Amino acid sequence: MINLDSVGYSYGGGDLLTDISLRLAPGSFHFLTGPSGSGKTTLLKLCYGALMPTRGQVSLFDADLRKLDRDQMALMRRRIGVVHQDCRFLDHLPLSDNIALPLTVSGRDRALEAENLSELMQWVGLSARADALPPELSGGERQRAALARAVIMSPDVIIADEPTGNVDWEMSQRLLTLLIELNRMGKAVLVASHDLALIRAAKSQVQARVLRISNRHLQLAGADL
Amino acid sequence: MSAGTIRGFLLGDAQAARVVPPSGFTANLTLFASGAMAFLAVFALALSLASGRLADRWASELARSATLRINAPLDQRTAQTNAALTILRQTPGIASARALSAEEQAALLAPWFGADLPVDTLPVPQLIEVVEDEIGYDPAGLRLRLSAEVPGAILDDHSRWRKPLVDAATSLRRLALVSVLLIAGAMAAMITLAANAALAANRQVIEVLRLVGARDRYIAQAFVRRFTLRALIGAGVGMVAGVLGVALLPAASDEGGFLTGLGFQGTTWLLPLVIPPLGALVAFLATWYAARRRLGELS
Numbered sequence: 001m002i003n004l005d006s007v008g009y010s011y012g013g014g015d016l017l018t019d020i021s022l023r024l025a026p027g028s029f030h031f032l033t034g035p036s037g038s039g040k041t042t043l044l045k046l047c048y049g050a051l052m053p054t055r056g057q058v059s060l061f062d063a064d065l066r067k068l069d070r071d072q073m074a075l076m077r078r079r080i081g082v083v084h085q086d087c088r089f090l091d092h093l094p095l096s097d098n099i100a101l102p103l104t105v106s107g108r109d110r111a112l113e114a115e116n117l118s119e120l121m122q123w124v125g126l127s128a129r130a131d132a133l134p135p136e137l138s139g140g141e142r143q144r145a146a147l148a149r150a151v152i153m154s155p156d157v158i159i160a161d162e163p164t165g166n167v168d169w170e171m172s173q174r175l176l177t178l179l180i181e182l183n184r185m186g187k188a189v190l191v192a193s194h195d196l197a198l199i200r201a202a203k204s205q206v207q208a209r210v211l212r213i214s215n216r217h218l219q220l221a222g223a224d225l
Numbered sequence: 226m227s228a229g230t231i232r233g234f235l236l237g238d239a240q241a242a243r244v245v246p247p248s249g250f251t252a253n254l255t256l257f258a259s260g261a262m263a264f265l266a267v268f269a270l271a272l273s274l275a276s277g278r279l280a281d282r283w284a285s286e287l288a289r290s291a292t293l294r295i296n297a298p299l300d301q302r303t304a305q306t307n308a309a310l311t312i313l314r315q316t317p318g319i320a321s322a323r324a325l326s327a328e329e330q331a332a333l334l335a336p337w338f339g340a341d342l343p344v345d346t347l348p349v350p351q352l353i354e355v356v357e358d359e360i361g362y363d364p365a366g367l368r369l370r371l372s373a374e375v376p377g378a379i380l381d382d383h384s385r386w387r388k389p390l391v392d393a394a395t396s397l398r399r400l401a402l403v404s405v406l407l408i409a410g411a412m413a414a415m416i417t418l419a420a421n422a423a424l425a426a427n428r429q430v431i432e433v434l435r436l437v438g439a440r441d442r443y444i445a446q447a448f449v450r451r452f453t454l455r456a457l458i459g460a461g462v463g464m465v466a467g468v469l470g471v472a473l474l475p476a477a478s479d480e481g482g483f484l485t486g487l488g489f490q491g492t493t494w495l496l497p498l499v500i501p502p503l504g505a506l507v508a509f510l511a512t513w514y515a516a517r518r519r520l521g522e523l524s
Binding site: 050070074084090104105 | 241243244246247429430432433434435436437438439440441442443520
């Protein structure tokens with residue numbers, strides 16, 4: 001579904017990533033680790049087309065990223081659910097509208113999707129907060145809301161950047177469980193995280209590959225993970 | 226801009242319209258700018274129509290009449306007047322010719338010499354009013370014949386002073402129309418600036434919308450719809466205020482001349498109704514251009 005072939009990315013005159021090859025197949029689960037500033041977020045952005053590689057080729061659903069215009073790119077994004085580290089929302093809209101935003105922008109009838117939305121909000125434990133505005137939410141609620149928004153279109157791929165970065169252990173376990181459930185539904189999942197305990201916990205429940213960015217290159221993590 | 230885009234815009238999408246935050250100084254700026262411009266456009270339109278009417282009236286009234294002046298000694302004046310009237314009645318293109326009475330000539334001079342002027346005692350030339358028919362006469366041919374048969378006759382077909390007057394009124398009308406265009410241009414510029422400011426201020430909104438798969442057309446439409454509706458409301462209020470202002474001007478009168486004739490007449494009172502939709506159209510195009518350009522820069 002998403003293929004990176006010998007991809008490199010330069011920024012400000014220096015190489016940030018070099019010769020990265022990665023394939024996200026249906027039902028696969030990948031963790032991406034590495035020290036801060038190693039390029040994890042950059043690699044995720046390359047995977048969902050927010051950045052263009054300076055070398056190599058990125059394919060989204062068999063389409064060359066460079067050949068996609070902005071409209072085609074938007075359609076691709078609907079097949080990729082993204083959870084940002086900082087969980088941005090439209091602050092003037094209530095939580096339910098924010099979660100349903102992918103439905104709104106794709107022109108789907110909200111009335112027909114109301115039941116799905118309700119179930120999804122229940123699944124992430126936010127039913128009681130449907131009318132709250134995003135600034136009123138806690139860090140954990142924002143993370144769960146971002147995850148709900150990312151999956152409401154039933155995307156083929158879920159990409160999450162430090163989804164447990166701002167939450168306590170119990171909440172990070174709940175988020176991990178949600179991601180594993182999605183993976184069991186056949187979704188490809190790519191999670192950037194530096195939380196080794198979380199990764200170990202995940203590996204006990206799902207067959208996940210752990211990748212590490214080291215010295216601008218992508219490699220399989222050691223046996224300790 | 227496809228038909229689907231326009232249809233989507235006109236039919237509206239309540240959810241889509243909500244993705245843009247509702248408030249901000251750009252809202253007030255757009256309302257004020259479109260209101261003020263519509264107010265000015267009403268006056269420019271009134272000026273254009275009034276000067277157009279004036280140009281048409283002067284052109285039609287003056288073009289169809291001429292004056293023949295008989296400068297002859299008193300003992301020959303009657304004979305020359307009669308000879309001139311005979312020639313005029315025989316001339317093709319002249320509908321009627323009539324010698325002004327002494328009272329009528331005195332009335333013409335009254336503004337300068339008073340009502341009690343004894344015209345008979347003064348060497349005032351005899352005036353003959355000439356009205357041409359639809360076809361019109363040949364002034365050069367008539368002058369030649371008059372110079373041969375009525376030596377004291379001078380034909381004034383008003384063209385000397387008619388043309389500058391008509392030109393002036395026509396220029397005034399043109400200037401008023403140019404003013405309307407300038408007003409539309411200024412309004413477009415202001416709304417473009419306001420739209421750019423709104424797009425810049427809502428950069429994060431745009432990023433979120435793109436993240437969840439919104440097309441540029443959808444994002445642009447949300448902003449365009451908001452600005453167009455604001456411009457429509459602002460221009461509507463400005464138009465009503467402008468029409469009230471024109472309606473409160475003094476009524477047209479001969480004494481007041483041109484200035485009191487500044488306004489609308491008959492069905493032309495309906496013309497200002499086109500200003501709000503035109504303002505909305507200007508806002509639509511300006512915001513659409515600004516949004517597409519800005520979104521292109523943000524990609």
